[in-house]
Amino acid sequence: MTASAIGIADAASVGAPSPGAPRAEAAWRRRDRRWGYVFVAPQMIGMGLFVLVPFIAALVLAFAQWDGLTPLSWVGFDNFKTELTDPLFGRALINTMLIAVVTVPIGLGLAVVVAVALERLKTRTLYLGLFFAPVITSSIAVAMIWQQLFRTDGILSRAISSIFHVPAPDWLGDPHLALIAVCIVTIWSSLGLNVVIFLAGLQNISPSVIEAARIDGAGAVALFFRIRLPLLSPVLFFSSIIAFISSLQTFDIVFVLVANAGPDNATRTIVYHIYDLGFGKTQFGVASAASILLLILTLVITAIQFGFQKRFVHYEEGAE
Amino acid sequence: MSAPTPRLTDGTLPAATDSTRALAAPGTAFRPHARPGRTKRRVTATILHVVLLLAGLAMVYPFVWMIVTAFKGLPQLLNDPLSFWPTPWTPGNFVDAWNDAPFGQAYVNSIYIAILVVIGTLITASMAGYAFARIRFRGSRFMFVIFLATQMIPMQVTLIPFYLLMAKLGWVDSHLSLIVPAALANPFAVFLMRQFVLSLPKELEEAALVDGAGRWRIFWSIVLPNLRPGLGALAIIVALGTWNNFLLPLVMLNSQDLFTVPLLLQSFQGQFGSINYGLIMAASAVATIPMLIAFVIGQRQILNSMAASGLGGR
Numbered sequence: 087m088t089a090s091a092i093g094i095a096d097a098a099s100v101g102a103p104s105p106g107a108p109r110a111e112a113a114w115r116r117r118d119r120r121w122g123y124v125f126v127a128p129q130m131i132g133m134g135l136f137v138l139v140p141f142i143a144a145l146v147l148a149f150a151q152w153d154g155l156t157p158l159s160w161v162g163f164d165n166f167k168t169e170l171t172d173p174l175f176g177r178a179l180i181n182t183m184l185i186a187v188v189t190v191p192i193g194l195g196l197a198v199v200v201a202v203a204l205e206r207l208k209t210r211t212l213y214l215g216l217f218f219a220p221v222i223t224s225s226i227a228v229a230m231i232w233q234q235l236f237r238t239d240g241i242l243s244r245a246i247s248s249i250f251h252v253p254a255p256d257w258l259g260d261p262h263l264a265l266i267a268v269c270i271v272t273i274w275s276s277l278g279l280n281v282v283i284f285l286a287g288l289q290n291i292s293p294s295v296i297e298a299a300r301i302d303g304a305g306a307v308a309l310f311f312r313i314r315l316p317l318l319s320p321v322l323f324f325s326s327i328i329a330f331i332s333s334l335q336t337f338d339i340v341f342v343l344v345a346n347a348g349p350d351n352a353t354r355t356i357v358y359h360i361y362d363l364g365f366g367k368t369q370f371g372v373a374s375a376a377s378i379l380l381l382i383l384t385l386v387i388t389a390i391q392f393g394f395q396k397r398f399v400h401y402e403e404g405a406e
Numbered sequence: 407m408s409a410p411t412p413r414l415t416d417g418t419l420p421a422a423t424d425s426t427r428a429l430a431a432p433g434t435a436f437r438p439h440a441r442p443g444r445t446k447r448r449v450t451a452t453i454l455h456v457v458l459l460l461a462g463l464a465m466v467y468p469f470v471w472m473i474v475t476a477f478k479g480l481p482q483l484l485n486d487p488l489s490f491w492p493t494p495w496t497p498g499n500f501v502d503a504w505n506d507a508p509f510g511q512a513y514v515n516s517i518y519i520a521i522l523v524v525i526g527t528l529i530t531a532s533m534a535g536y537a538f539a540r541i542r543f544r545g546s547r548f549m550f551v552i553f554l555a556t557q558m559i560p561m562q563v564t565l566i567p568f569y570l571l572m573a574k575l576g577w578v579d580s581h582l583s584l585i586v587p588a589a590l591a592n593p594f595a596v597f598l599m600r601q602f603v604l605s606l607p608k609e610l611e612e613a614a615l616v617d618g619a620g621r622w623r624i625f626w627s628i629v630l631p632n633l634r635p636g637l638g639a640l641a642i643i644v645a646l647g648t649w650n651n652f653l654l655p656l657v658m659l660n661s662q663d664l665f666t667v668p669l670l671l672q673s674f675q676g677q678f679g680s681i682n683y684g685l686i687m688a689a690s691a692v693a694t695i696p697m698l699i700a701f702v703i704g705q706r707q708i709l710n711s712m713a714a715s716g717l718g719g720r
Contacts, residue, residue: 119541126537129533132589132591136568143567144566218701219469219698224697227690230690231690239487277465282709283717338653
């Protein structure tokens with residue numbers, strides 16, 4: 087990265103004191119450099135103490151056996167072996183990936199559709215409010231409301247039962263349905279955020295580009311697939327990374343929606359698994375190994391997405 | 407993460423915020439095509455309105471259901487679970503929920519924690535963001551890269567050592583564990599503030615620098631006032647994140663009188679089960695309706711902040 091790319095701008099040289107006093111200037115620069123350290127110190131110290139130190143500790147603990155009471159002992163890669171062969175971790179991994187693979191494409195796709203529709207309207211404040219309300223609501227309240235909506239004597243079960251003439255589905259009691267329920271709640275609660283971001287992205291597309299395509303005879307469908315979607319792709323790309331990362335961290339909703347990781351661990355996610363190992367069973371070493379595996383998974387998936395970016399993401403040259 | 411998307415992450419943030427203002431003032435949007443086919447367009451718009459209204463109502467249905475259910479008495483819940491309207495409307499669940507758990511105290515806790523985290527983050531992140539954008543000092547590039555890298559470490563990964571660290575500091579079952587780390591370690595906030603500082607014209611500071619003003623004075627009396635829109639956006643993002651945080655309070659707090667609103671709500675459910683789910687919905691309503699009202703009041707600012715952070719390379 088070059089200095090300008092990273093933004094270490096040259097403001098200091100612009101405002102240097104009178105040119106006739108090089109010594110004063112040098113002193114000013116020295117003082118200024120010190121101010122640089124003072125300005126970053128609080129966040130730098132905070133990050134070192136509260137992020138880097140725990141992170142290094144997690145790396146270390148992953149190779150140890152410790153319950154917080156008895157002395158710590160080193161076990162090499164045993165914790166990783168334990169986790170990678172633990173059927174519970176396997177379930178958690180599969181469930182988490184399923185949640186991500188289902189909620190990200192559906193959630194982002196719905197958000198694009200809604201954003202494109204909203205962009206065509208002149209009055210949209212009301213709709214934005216309706217779609218965004220779940221986003222500002224605490225995930226705990228969200229999960230508690232949906233838990234009651236999913237009751238077997240509730241409308242979601244009864245409606246399906248009477249439309250399809252099947253027994254009322256037990257959303258939260260059936261292992262497959264429970265995971266689907268988690269996905270539904272996840273999509274519902276994050277849709278509005280992506281709608282707002284995509285709408286802003288669509289509004290960033292300069293009207294002249296759209297108008298030029300229209301003059302060239304592009305219809306609504308062509309406009310969407312040839313112009314709007316490619317120009318929105320950088321925003322879509324970033325949102326998909328964020329959405330993927332946050333669905334890998336699914337915890338709140340499963341913690342409240344279904345008790346004890348659901349029927350037959352059907353909704354156990356990786357973070358739930360880490361929480362269970364660390365705070366339920368005080369196996370700090372194994373829990374740390376699972377945490378490191380979560381980090382590796384996050385990094386690998388993000389790297390894969392960056393790989394896809396080259397093929398699908400279009401960056402407007404010269405910007406607007 | 408900034409390198410592959412220079413268009414988004416380098417300096418174009420103000421453009422994004424400008425255009426997102428149109429979110430809440432859509433009447434001013436540029437409409438170049440008021441030409442033939444107007445009736446067709448009007449029909450399309452009507453159809454869109456109908457579809458979006460139905461979809462929007464589906465989105466808020468859970469909230470509406472929560473409120474009407476909270477007003478239902480236990481007999482109705484057991485005998486006629488599918489009826490929509492309460493017969494009769496009974497406010498008893500709200501009274502019970504409020505008396506059974508210290509929601510008032512939880513609100514006080516959540517509000518003051520959010521305020522302290524917001525103030526701390528705004529000050530420290532804008533200082534660091536300003537230094538990374540404007541001051542030349544050895545190691546600044548390296549430090550900034552570290553900041554960007556730590557954004558990739560999910561808080562869940564460091565949760566256990568973080569808890570052990572808090573135990574060492576004696577901050578378990580204390581609000582300090584929720585306030586101090588949140589206010590002092592927020593790499594995203596630093597990154598966002600740096601973007602906002604970069605978008606300010608340098609000329610603002612030059613005159614003061616020529617006059618020999620120190621960095622602190624320039625920062626405090628010139629940069630900060632000009633950063634107000636960015637600070638507002640960051641304040642909203644941080645406040646929402648702090649308010650809705652659940653995992654950290656769950657792990658850190660044991661005493662009920664220290665609980666935040668989401669944590670108290672969750673423990674309320676644990677205590678009172680789900681037979682009388684009208685009571686659970688009343689508690690949920692107590693925990694959500696003030697937030698929904700705050701959202702309606704500040705909708706425009708909140709949506710603009712979220713859009714800015716989403717486009718600005720969260």
